[in-house]
Amino acid sequence: MTYRIEHMNHKEMRVPWTRLMIALVIPLVLTGCAAVGPDYQPPAMEMPAAWQGTDDPALLPRAQLVQKWWSLFHDPLLDRLIQTATQSNRDLLAAIARMEEARANLGSTRGEYYPQVEANGSAIWQETSDNGLSTGVEETLHGVGASAGWEVDLFGRIRRSVEAAAADYQASAEDRTDVLISLYANVALTYLDVRTFQARLTAARSNIDSQKSVLALTRSRFRNGLATDLNVAQAQRILASTEAEVPPLNIGLSQSINALAVLLGQTPGSLSSELAVPLEIPLPPEKVTVGVPANLLRQRPDVRRAERRLAAQTARIGVLKADLYPSFSLTGAFGFESIDAGTLFDTDSRIASFGPSLRWQIFSGGRIRQQIKAQDARTRQALFGYEQSVLNALREVENALVAYVEDRTRLAAINRSVTAARRSVKLATELYKQGLVDFQQVLDAQRDQFNFENQFAAAKGNSAANFVRLYAALGGGWDPTPAPKPDLNDRGGK
Numbered sequence: 001m002t003y004r005i006e007h008m009n010h011k012e013m014r015v016p017w018t019r020l021m022i023a024l025v026i027p028l029v030l031t032g033c034a035a036v037g038p039d040y041q042p043p044a045m046e047m048p049a050a051w052q053g054t055d056d057p058a059l060l061p062r063a064q065l066v067q068k069w070w071s072l073f074h075d076p077l078l079d080r081l082i083q084t085a086t087q088s089n090r091d092l093l094a095a096i097a098r099m100e101e102a103r104a105n106l107g108s109t110r111g112e113y114y115p116q117v118e119a120n121g122s123a124i125w126q127e128t129s130d131n132g133l134s135t136g137v138e139e140t141l142h143g144v145g146a147s148a149g150w151e152v153d154l155f156g157r158i159r160r161s162v163e164a165a166a167a168d169y170q171a172s173a174e175d176r177t178d179v180l181i182s183l184y185a186n187v188a189l190t191y192l193d194v195r196t197f198q199a200r201l202t203a204a205r206s207n208i209d210s211q212k213s214v215l216a217l218t219r220s221r222f223r224n225g226l227a228t229d230l231n232v233a234q235a236q237r238i239l240a241s242t243e244a245e246v247p248p249l250n251i252g253l254s255q256s257i258n259a260l261a262v263l264l265g266q267t268p269g270s271l272s273s274e275l276a277v278p279l280e281i282p283l284p285p286e287k288v289t290v291g292v293p294a295n296l297l298r299q300r301p302d303v304r305r306a307e308r309r310l311a312a313q314t315a316r317i318g319v320l321k322a323d324l325y326p327s328f329s330l331t332g333a334f335g336f337e338s339i340d341a342g343t344l345f346d347t348d349s350r351i352a353s354f355g356p357s358l359r360w361q362i363f364s365g366g367r368i369r370q371q372i373k374a375q376d377a378r379t380r381q382a383l384f385g386y387e388q389s390v391l392n393a394l395r396e397v398e399n400a401l402v403a404y405v406e407d408r409t410r411l412a413a414i415n416r417s418v419t420a421a422r423r424s425v426k427l428a429t430e431l432y433k434q435g436l437v438d439f440q441q442v443l444d445a446q447r448d449q450f451n452f453e454n455q456f457a458a459a460k461g462n463s464a465a466n467f468v469r470l471y472a473a474l475g476g477g478w479d480p481t482p483a484p485k486p487d488l489n490d491r492g493g494k
Contacts (some may be wrong), residue, residue, distance in 0.1 A: 035156020036325065037318020040163070040311045043383060045390050048293045052398055056405045060289045065299065067479060069471040070188055073282035073464070077274075078191050081264060085187045088265030092183055095176040102165075102172035109165040112158045115150035120335070142344045145335015145351065152328040160318030167312035174305035177478055181301060183263065185472035189465050190260045196461025197253035198278035203453035204245050211239040211446055214429065218439070231439045238443050242450055281460045284467035290401065291474055296393045299475030303393055306386040313379040320372045326360035396473040404466040411459045418456045421449040 050061060066072060070082055086092070121144040128138075153159055215235040221227035257275050258268035297303055332354035338344045361368070428445040431437040471477065 035159045035318055036321040037156070037160055038314055040314040042307060043310065043386060045297065045387065047297070047390075048394070051290060051293060051401055058287055058405065058408065059401065060287055061292055062289045065289055065291050065295075065471070065474060065476045067477065069467075069476045070184065072285050072467075073188075075282040077279075078188060078282065081191060081260070082184055082187050084264045085183055086180070089183050089263060090265055092176070092179050093265075095172075095179040099169070099172040099176050102169040106162070106165040106169045109158075109161050112151065112161065113153070115148050115330075117146060117148045119146045120144070123341075139339045140341075141337065141339055142341050143335060143337040144344065145333060145337075147331075147333035147335075149329055149331045152330065154328050155322040155325040157319055157322035157327070160315045160322065163315035164312045164319065167308045167315060171305045171308035171312065174301040174308060177301035178305060181472060181475065181477045184477045185468050187260065187263050188468045190256055190263060192281065192461050192464050192468070193256040194253060194260065194275055195279060195281045196457060197249055197256060199281055199457035199460065200454055201246065201249045201253065202278055203450070203457050204242060204249065207242050207446070207450040207453065208239065208246075210425070210449075211235070211242055214442060214446065215239055217429075217433070226435070227439065234439065234443055238446055241447075245454070281457070281464055283460070283464055288404070288467065288470065290397075290470070293394060293397075296390065296397065296475065298480050300389075300393045301475065301478075303386070303389050303475075306382070306389040310379065310382040310386050313375070313382040317372060317375050317379060320368065320375050323361060323368045324372075326358050329357045329359070331355065331357055393473070393475075397470070400466065400470040400473040404463075404470050407459065407463045407466050411456075411463045414452060414456045414459050417452045418449075421445065421452045425449045 051059075070078055123140060123142050125140045126138075151158070215232070218227050218231050218235045222229060222232050257271050260275075261268050261271045264271070291299070297307075332352075334350075334352045336344050336346075336349040337351050338346070338349040343349055424445040425442070428437060428442045432439055432442045
């Protein structure tokens with residue numbers, strides 16, 4: 001605000017106490033008026049009583065989820081990788097910075113509750129025109145003082161602004177948690193990719209060794225006239241086909257290790273030595289706690305974030321509606337002004353002003369009302385966004401449940417196929433040595449063994465990955481106990 005200060009004598013500067021008290025007390029009384037705009041009420045969302053697939057004995061519909069679900073793999077290296085990512089992942093650090101920004105914005109908005117005080121000082125030299133009304137005047141005007149203004153929050157503009165800023169801060173906190181849950185899942189999934197590629201490479205190399213042995217046997221039999229050159233060529237073809245599978249697997253392994261390093265905030269290749277030794281793919285427990293659908297509203301940070309954004313949009317309607325009503329302020333200034341620096345702080349150099357002011361935009365061509373309608377439409381959008389986030393959460397969990405259950409069944413079937421395929425190779429090779437079966441049966445058995453062992457390694461990794469996706473969809477990985485909400489009446493302005 002800009003204040004215009006007039007020169008006054010001492011008598012003119014005296015303000016009657018009654019007028020001063022009225023100017024101070026009336027706005028304070030008026031601040032008890034209710035804030036305009038709708039008071040926010042969390043939306044009610046109907047939720048299913050139970051998940052569709054919880055009749056499977058592997059799923060336990062208990063309310064409490066395991067927060068550190070990755071610990072169920074019993075893999076110390078995975079535990080350490082997730083801990084490192086929590087401290088160094090760049091996306092998470094950016095989400096934390098956004099949360100700090102929102103908290104600072106909340107503190108800034110709370111500052112509007114208080115008077116705004118400004119100090120000023122000047123020493124201005126001026127000279128008037130010789131051809132003007134005051135000819136040839138040259139002087140230096142010295143001034144020092146302070147001015148203040150305080151908006152009385154009569155219709156709740158500031159209160160609604162604080163409500164919106166507080167909800168934005170809470171939404172940013174949920175966004176940080178959402179990034180954290182995604183980070184946990186991505187670290188675990190990428191680590192499982194590493195172990196899966198290693199398992200598939202182990203299966204390929206084992207089959208290559210077995211196929212080399214058969215090729216050597218076929219060449220020996222060919223030299224002794226017990227096999228044909230066609231048999232040798234067929235054995236070479238099977239071996240070359242399996243060897244061709246190795247480079248793509250090495251590429252996938254290298255890319256997964258590099259991706260894992262970036263998730264941990266490290267340079268690609270920094271984990272190569274630590275992950276060089278192949279280990280078994282970690283498997284989840286036999287039984288998994290999946291909670292109940294109603295928990296999603298509490299567990300999923302993306303749903304909680306959408307609800308907080310709806311709350312912020314609702315408060316902004318009140319911020320705009322306050323512009324339809326008059327705005328009251330108390331303004332004042334006090335200082336000294338003199339053309340002689342030596343008399344600047346004399347009594348006769350004092351200047352002062354004080355009093356209430358009113359601003360009321362009576363006509364704006366419908367601009368404010370249209371802005372309110374636009375804000376109301378944004379609030380409806382936020383409501384639909386919240387409802388859609390709930391539906392998406394339910395869909396993700398249901399899909400993850402089906403994938404987890406069905407892939408466990410598939411894994412068991414492929415495991416039986418691997419056992420049978422290995423036995424078939426052994427039997428076919430023995431019978432071929434005895435001349436009781438055609439060499440083609442050996443080749444078919446070898447090809448099936450590699451295919452099933454490769455499928456089994458991939459299915460084992462996918463089964464573990466489905467557990468990760470299930471807990472990510474359920475919102476597991478953090479303590480969903482509601483954090484204390486910012487006190488909207490706290491005017492400490494942190």
